[in-house]
Amino acid sequence: MQISYHGHSIVKIKTGNYTILIDPFITGNKLTDLEVGNEKPDIILLTHGHNDHVGDTVAIAKASDALVIAPNELAVYLGWQGIRTHGMNIGGAYKFEFGTVKYTQAFHSSSYTTETNEIIYTGMPAGILVMAEEKTIYHAGDTAIFGDMEMIGKRHPIDVAFVPIGDNFTMGPEDAAYAVELLNPKLTVPIHFNTFPPIEQDPETFKALAEGHEVKIMEIGETLEL
Ligand code: NI
Ligand code: MN
Numbered sequence: 503m504q505i506s507y508h509g510h511s512i513v514k515i516k517t518g519n520y521t522i523l524i525d526p527f528i529t530g531n532k533l534t535d536l537e538v539g540n541e542k543p544d545i546i547l548l549t550h551g552h553n554d555h556v557g558d559t560v561a562i563a564k565a566s567d568a569l570v571i572a573p574n575e576l577a578v579y580l581g582w583q584g585i586r587t588h589g590m591n592i593g594g595a596y597k598f599e600f601g602t603v604k605y606t607q608a609f610h611s612s613s614y615t616t617e618t619n620e621i622i623y624t625g626m627p628a629g630i631l632v633m634a635e636e637k638t639i640y641h642a643g644d645t646a647i648f649g650d651m652e653m654i655g656k657r658h659p660i661d662v663a664f665v666p667i668g669d670n671f672t673m674g675p676e677d678a679a680y681a682v683e684l685l686n687p688k689l690t691v692p693i694h695f696n697t698f699p700p701i702e703q704d705p706e707t708f709k710a711l712a713e714g715h716e717v718k719i720m721e722i723g724e725t726l727e728l
Contacts, residue, residue, distance in 0.1 A: 503728040507723075510697045522544070549608065550626075573592075575624045593607075603631070627644060637661045637728050692719060
């Protein structure tokens with residue numbers, strides 16, 4: 503399995519013959535190394551409906567015929583735009599050909615803002631567990647810290663956790679370091695920082711606060727072999 507980080511909350515997982523793209527916010531993401539026209543994933547996984555997570559999902563899915571897996575209301579909304587979707591909800595797992603996806607809770611909000619200044623509410627925000635090749639990857643999505651992170655980590659021992667550290671909209675470095683205590687993953691990667699002024703953070707601060715746990719500050723485009 504190869505896992506790469508592409509700025510903000512974009513994570514790409516390659517397992518077997520499948521490429522999975524999580525939260526492909528490319529247009530307007532000053533950090534990312536990806537280009538919309540180059541991405542041909544088999545699967546797009548979405549944590550919630552915010553524009554900085556849905557991003558270029560519809561364009562990429564139309565070009566690649568990727569299956570978009572998302573919280574149910576978001577899946578329905580995106581399905582109306584002519585793409586293939588699979589709706590899920592918190593606590594539910596489903597075995598796909600590439601592996602199992604389980605949606606977990608996140609404390610946040612979930613809506614899509616349209617070009618005509620409407621806010622479409624898109625159900626509950628979520629975190630995502632991807633279980634493949636006997637590895638468990640946790641993408642926390644956008645969330646505050648919550649006590650049941652401990653339960654998630656005990657129920658599904660985590661190999662790699664992607665956690666937001668940007669503050670303002672999600673956990674900041676101090677809460678994220680405490681979240682690592684609760685989740686107890688083998689490796690933690692900070693995400694969702696430095697994309698916009700309100701979420702500017704030095705990830706080294708987070709790494710120092712999470713002392714005693716393995717933290718990797720991934721470069722944009724860097725790949726982990728698992
Ligand atoms: Ni959000
Ligand atoms: Mn966000």
